[in-house]
Amino acid sequence: MDTTFPRLLLQHAAHRPAAAAMREKEYGIWQALSWAELARMVDHLACGMHQAGLRRGEHMVVVGTNRPRLYATMLAAQALGAIPVPLYQDAAATECVFPINNAEVRFALAEDQEQVDKLLEIRPQCPQLSTIFYDDPRGLRNYAESGLSSMDDLMAAGEAFGREHPGFLQGQVDAGAADDVAAMFFTSGTTGQPKGVVHTHRTLLDRAQAGAEFDKLTEKEEVLAYMPPAWVGQNIFSYAQWLACGYVVNCPESAGTVMIDLKEIGPTYYFAPPRVFEGLLTSVMIRMEDASAIKRKMFHAFMDVARRVGTAMRAGQPVGALDRVKYAIGNFMVYGPLRNNLGMSRVRVAYTAGEAIGPDLFTFYRAIGVNLKQLYGSTETAVFVCMQPDHEVHADTVGIPCRDVQLQVSDSGEILVKSPGLLKEYYKNPQATAEVKDQDGWYHTGDAGFLDAHGHLKIIDRAKDVGRLADGSMFAPKYIENKLKFFPHIKEAVALGDRRDMVCVMVNIDFDAVGNWAERRNLPYAGYTDLAQKPEVYQLIKECIEKVNADLAADEKLAGSQVHRFLVLHKELDADDGELTRTNKVRRGYIAEKYQSLVDALYGGKTEQYIETQVKFEDGRTGSVSATLKIMDARTYPPLKAAA
Structure with a gap:
């Protein structure tokens, strides 16, 4: 699409001024914001931020949950030619230091007191961070930090500036081009320091439009925006496609009310x-x-x-x-x-x-x-690479290439992609850019897979994670973990086995599900650690694992990957402890290293192992959790083909 996000906003405001653009639930009541009202808000914000010193090509951090005023801030920054950089609102303060310094950020918008405190805490490490605006003023009345001001003040100043310069916003929007940088998303850093993925208006909007055409999306759709705006998936569905199609985005009151809000809105398009x-x-x-x-x-x-x-x-x-x-x-x-x-x-x-x-x-x-379907893509591809047509949906594939996408499978089995949605670059990281984007324009996904006879893409696992057991059998840890996580009693699983003689698994129980199960059996427990080590819970998890083993035995390629031994971890895997990414993906390598003593015990034939682990609490304090973990054997089954 040869346009920009702010240009699309102004088009919607001109053609359907009274139509609802967004809804926000506040104090239990849904409040609608029309396209005309949103455009007016963006006008005031853009004028205010220009006066404050934000300039074309600069980065601006936005940290918070989905809120109309945060979306308006991103649009205002883009209208000025600046580049919004959304950060995860649940990230620890220290996790924000690298993105802010890497992008040389001077301006930030924080949703509330929690996010303001986070930014003020790291300010000594980010001396260029001079200006912080905040949306929700609760708890901030007595703050006297330099460069800290409210969005209300910013908008009031912008409104006054706009009256004196009535064509300012339109002039700034007209100066923007489709190939200008529109946003930067930092990867979750599964294997190291996060990388800033640079996308233009063209790349994001082209893929948003391709997805909309594929599923015949219109302005009549209703969407609930409840995932972190820093995640490219949320950004595509609730920002890029929202502006491309003109449908209504609904923002829940809080994380705790999402399920209630979901029922009230009844979205037509869900992600x-x-x-x-x-x-x-x-x-x-x-x-x-x-x-x-x-x-x-x-x-x-x-x-x-x-x-x-x-x-x-x-x-x-x-x-x-x-x-x-x-x-x-x-x-x-x-x-x-x-x-x-x-x-x-x-x-x-x-x-x-x-x-x-x-x-x-x-x-x-x-x-x-x-009508649940799978799609395939990543931050670097602006999400939409493969999608499943309505009558060609298979559980084991991720669909066919969508418009203008070319796929290729390398000799090593890695999926390569050519698409109009490919990243421009990794910010200030030409080496990493060259590693994933070759001279012929192919993006190296790092995923292992193949195209089946019907042209559908089948993903096996991350290419680096697919391994072999000592006997040469294929080992696909994510496949095993997903089969285990189908059981409501298992929240997370970490499968180990590459170059080893058998597969072992570390399990996180789902505290709510297993707690409910225990209470109905009058099984007392004193918390997560105590419940996790109950013999009855081990037996429950063992039954789940053995059902998975029976399924694996029927798979010719993965029959050798049955789980032989397992343990139930004494704590929940947590992003704050570095065990999960902010998108809740397991950092398998880090976990294997952190719990080396447990890995050694699993493969050393032990029946129990003592472990003490440092944890970080929500208020920032640290402590430790210790327990003696039981290790149990699981029944395995002969491959069905061999048995026949």
């Missing part, structure tokens, strides 16, 4: 990483376990019908008349109320991306009538 769908399914299974025996029996009976025929019906395949009747009854009795409870009654298209989703989890949602 979430697998962990959100896992969490929703876990909450469903917990509630079903608390239901009466009759309801449980009805639920499981109709779910059997859904798994057998639901996906076939959604794919337009022939299904017998009796099964159609059973499914229709199930839809009235179970699936419909369940979709409503999940806030997905009106969902026309739902996507999951960010990492691979377990096939069982994927099938569950499609079976109950949710």
Whole structure:
């Protein structure tokens, strides 16, 4: 698209001024903001930021949750030719130092007191950070820091400037071009220091439009913006596609009200990483376990019908008349109320991306009538590379290349991509840019996979993570971990086995699901660490692992990757402790190094191992958690083909 984000905003404001652009829930009430009101807000902010000294080509940090005024700030910065850099609102203060210094940031917008405190804490390490604006004034009345001021003051100054210079915003927007840098997103830093991914207006909007065309999105869609704006997925769905299509973006009141807000809005277009769908399914299974025996029996009976025929019906395949009747009854009795409870009654298209989703989890949602599909992409590709057409959805593929995308599989099995959505560069990192983007314009994804006979892309794992066991069997850790995480009692799993003689797993239990399970069995516990080491819990996890082993035994390539030994970790893996990225991906290498004593115990044949781990609390204090962890063997099965 030969346009820019601010230009699209002004077009919507001119053609549909009274139409809702965004809604924000405040004090339990949804407040709508029209396109004309949003354009006026952006005008005031742009004028105010220009007066404050923000200039074309400069970077501006934006840190907070999804809020109309934060979106307006990004648009205002882009209108001036500046480059918004969204940061994760749950990142520790020290994690913000590198991006701010790397991008030489002078200006920042912080949502509230928590984010202001974070930026003030690191200011001595970021001396160029001279100006901090804040949105929510609560708790900030008595702050007397230099360069700290409210958005209200900024907008008031901008409004006065705008009256004196009535064509200022339009002139600034007209000076912008599609190939100007629009935004910079920092990668999660799974393997080291994060990298700033530079995208232009053209790359982001081209991919946003390609995705919109693929699913026939219109201005009538409703979207709930609840993921971190710093994640490129959220940014594409709730910012780039929002401006490309002109639909309504809804901002929840808080993280704690997302499920209620989801039901109230009833989005038509929904996007979430697998962990959100896992969490929703876990909450469903917990509630079903608390239901009466009759309801449980009805639920499981109709779910059997859904798994057998639901996906076939959604794919337009022939299904017998009796099964159609059973499914229709199930839809009235179970699936419909369940979709409503999940806030997905009106969902026309739902996507999951960010990492691979377990096939069982994927099938569950499609079976109950949710049009859940997978897409493939990354921060560097502006998300949209492959998408699944409505009647060609398979749990084990991520779809076909979308408009103008070329795919190639290298001799080593790595997926290479050519697309109009490729990053311009990694900021100030030409070496890293050259490593992923070759002279012929191919982007090296780092993912291992292949195109199947129908032209659908199948991802096996990260290329660097796919390994071999000592006997030469393929080892795909993410595949194993996803199968384990389908069980509501398992929140995270870390599979180990590359170049070793067997696969071992470290498991995080889901505290809510297992806690509910324990309470119904009158099993007392004193917290996560105590519950995790209960013999009954180990037996529960062992049963889950053995079911996965039985599934793996039926897979010719992965039968050798069955889990032989496991332990349940004494603490939840946490991004604050460096064990997960801010997008909640497991940092497998870091974990193996941090818990080396546990890895040695698993492979050394021990039955228990003492461990003490330092942890960081939410208030910034540090402490330690210690426990003697049990190690248990799991039953493995002979490969089915060999048995036959």
